[in-house]
Amino acid sequence: MNSLVQSPLQQSSPIHIIRSDDEALDVARALAADFREGAIARDRERRLPWDELERFSRSGLWGITVPREYGGAGVSRVTVARVIAIISAADGSLGQIPQNHFYAVELLRVNGSEEQRARLFAEVLAGVRLGNALAEIGTRTAHDRTTRLTREGGELRIHGRKFYCTGALYAQRIPTLVIDDEGIQQLAFIPRDADGVTVIDDWSGFGQRTTGSGSVVFDGAPIDEDDVVPFQSAFERPTTVGPFAQILHAAIDVGIARGAYEDALVFLREKARPWIDSGVDKASEDPLAINEVGRLAIRLHAAEALLDRAGRVLDAATAGPDAESVAAASIAVAEARAITTEVSLLAGSKLIELGGSRASLAELGLDRHWRNARVHTLHDPARWKYFAVGNYYLNGKLPPRRGTL
Template sequence: MTTLRELRDRFSPVFETIAAGALERERTRALPRAEVRALAEAGFGRLRLPVRAGGLGATIPQLSALLVDLAAADSNLPQIWRGHIAFVEDLLVTPHAAFRDRWLDRIAGGAVLGNAWSEIGTVERGTQGTRLTVDGERAEVTGRKFYTTGSLYADHSDTLVQAADGTQHIAVVPLDQPGVEISDDWDGFGQRLTGTGTIVYRRAALDARDVIPFEDRFGYQTAVYQLVLLAVHAGIAAAVEADAVEAVAARTRTYSHGNADRVREDPQILQVVGEISAVSHTAAALVQQVAEAVQAAHEAATIGGEQARAAEVTAELASARAQVVVSRLVPEAATRLFDALGASAVRESAARDRHWRNARTVASHNPWVYKAREIGAHAVNGTAPGFQWAIGTVPAPAPTAADAPTGEDAAVLSAAQPA
């Protein structure tokens, strides 16, 4: 069995190179295309594949530890791989054997997957405006997606689509074709380099064998998606801690109303650094705790039935609890960084604001306030958490006879109508 130490030895040189260029990419908004490919060439995309399938056989806790390391180097990179990670996890437990075998081979060969599930605008909640048509061995996808994290760097996109009969499917769309247009139009103030922008499909072609029913997706997928974001948060916290330690240790200018002639000996500043360190290590510990729960859900998925569902509930609640905590603590730690430093820390050349912007952006995914409510509902009433999250508009209900005005109100309305 591959150990975490062996995996870190394999990927640490790539992570170090990524970290060396992170600040400059942030300043210039340079997309990390080369960095994504370097990770793919090192085998990052096949971490979870069994060794017999050409992978590295990593467990979910091992993968999660590497994601934290990568996020500390550049928090954009783990989120770029989020859709790929979930796609691979589905392959490991999918009932569609032919689909699984074909895509395991492609992933082992270096294919990188992006994500294209969400739509913006007036799309009705629970539906998809992106349409699928299948004609024999050929399928086509037409529509517009946003929040397409990672697809800008990918070979294929894991796309949620809807057929004419209203059923929803996963369509794995090749991106290098005339029917696909990808825009780098993500304008968030954080995680700017994740490629979380628009894809337009215009009769984009794919093999009909690369379409499977959405209802067959793995049951612990929301916990996996959230686990990646938790790892991003933990990596940001680690980067904040590293910045705080380095800057405080090097600082020579002190305030007349401080507590010591050297900043590194000022007890108030050391307290701030200690608080940041506590958040960093707490976030990393929570990631591993959730990863263990997700690993248990993966193992139970091969058994199925009530055991699998119970493990999914446990993983979902674990990820939600951690989300509630880190969504507040990590942005706060990124702010506390500035309490340990002087005015020079806010200069754009240092780009230390990126930590807060990135953490705040990650915390805005699947708002934690709703997750907190679900945790409480389960604790008090035994209510199972939700496993599929959707966003969109809800049509106003059609008026009924009971809504019609009567009596004096009806007369007033009638008089107000134009002739």
């Protein structure tokens, strides 16, 4: 294998198959309670979560979006978002790692052939993790791509370099966005151990430190033609690929906010001092702290409600995709994404503000929530979401179909 980092674990336990939405949520809650225990140490030491990911994927949660006709649970979009939020509240990095896995599964559902769906969905249910190699740096815009899929001597090969490859470090397949010889975008589900594939652990963000969002290099890597799925056409007609990708990002942010909020409650009850000499012995009795917690709670609950609403609208578009239903889903998700961006940053910042200088001590690890939110919310600019929402309601303009709205 050419990858520079490999999992030290061997697959030993069987993969669980989740059968319902309720079961998915129950499994997520149980895992989150476990993942919360080591979250501070993993962040502080940048300890890659190999063991946690094995348990995460073997729990069956990485297969919950596989349609029922292919053996999966086919859970609702509401449930998928809640699962991601639950895990992200425990560990923001762990919550983000499967985002591109679910995105690739959705692209496969929408654009894959019957043979591709049957084969690759079976792999997912058997425990194969999908990473991603979509974004590039050094291009004119964030949407430009230079990685090529070319035919050489009768064989398809990939040449290029990708960055922000969240999940690739931990994956068995790396869905890679490429430009073919006709200039059309395709998604190549290339095996991570293919010749010419090098996964580099060069991610150095000050937040989301264990997502492994580094580089992947393709040096003439061969790819089976049957593993290439059309990508561009998923945005040339109304599909749910774009809003589905974005609701997962919103879920990560609201989970990070929830984690910061819950840590703030514990810190104020047990460790923080009152802000002023107001005759109270605990920060939890300080009227100014109580006021700030109330403001944060209202915003968090609003964000969680908008996330659920976006999931319901997205479920409707999934059942009946057309220009209007997909646009409505994109707008509902954009509304959720805008407010979850704000509340994740607010919650992490408010935790440090209410906790004082002690809250930023490395051994407490409470600053990780703000760092995780600040890095993740840079994924795509929230200001364009407000514009798309306003233009939709004011002028009746349907939003553009792309994965970053």
